[in-house]
Amino acid sequence: AQKVTQAQTEISVVEKEDVTLDCVYETRDTTYYLFWYKQPPSGELVFLIRRNSFDEQNEISGRYSWNFQKSTSSFNFTITASQVVDSAVYFCALSEALTGTASKLTFGTGTRLQVTL
Amino acid sequence: DAGVIQSPRHEVTEMGQEVTLRCKPISGHNSLFWYRQTMMRGLELLIYFNNNVPIDDSGMPEDRFSAKMPNASFSTLKIQPSEPRDSAVYFCASGEGYTEAFFGQGTRLTVV
Numbered sequence: 657a658q659k660v661t662q663a664q665t666e667i668s669v670v671e672k673e674d675v676t677l678d679c680v681y682e683t684r685d686t687t688y689y690l691f692w693y694k695q696p697p698s699g700e701l702v703f704l705i706r707r708n709s710f711d712e713q714n715e716i717s718g719r720y721s722w723n724f725q726k727s728t729s730s731f732n733f734t735i736t737a738s739q740v741v742d743s744a745v746y747f748c749a750l751s752e753a754l755t756g757t758a759s760k761l762t763f764g765t766g767t768r769l770q771v772t773l
Numbered sequence: 774d775a776g777v778i779q780s781p782r783h784e785v786t787e788m789g790q791e792v793t794l795r796c797k798p799i800s801g802h803n804s805l806f807w808y809r810q811t812m813m814r815g816l817e818l819l820i821y822f823n824n825n826v827p828i829d830d831s832g833m834p835e836d837r838f839s840a841k842m843p844n845a846s847f848s849t850l851k852i853q854p855s856e857p858r859d860s861a862v863y864f865c866a867s868g869e870g871y872t873e874a875f876f877g878q879g880t881r882l883t884v885v
Contacts, residue, residue, distance in 0.1 A: 759868030
């Protein structure tokens, strides 16, 4: 069975600091998808990124970057120069291709990020 | 598109009452998912539909929970009778093929 582990329950940083959120996953499937979602205090789930298991290229989107390493089953998320608006709970999620959809998600427990001035 | 639309946004009901949560997926999406978020269990999948057909309902906690998708643009999640432990945020999401899931705003259910 698949599993996603986010060992960091809560992280507090001061604005402009860089912060990395860790995600480790387990799956027996050879084809799978990894995701990060953001849940701000308003409660909605906001999609950030999807990565399939055959694409290990790191990705950068503005202040956000993601490091996918199959060798360590990790998909870490870094926010550079954090801002107060980044304060939220961040979820890592996994979906196995055998399910026929990328939206049947197994979520990690989430990491609460608090950015202060 | 307006995204995934859920109603109501908040629901407070008394134990034993029937509760119906509603979802309108994004037009053109062929998969619909119901997730529940609680402090104790986090985000968990309850059931999902593909082309309006229930594919996996193994996450539905008890027979008190039921879900339907009568057409491609509407789904309901019903709890009857409701219990205090059903209090949670219920999310509906839709997707197409291997694209990412798009989530609704959620329904915060409180059973007193």
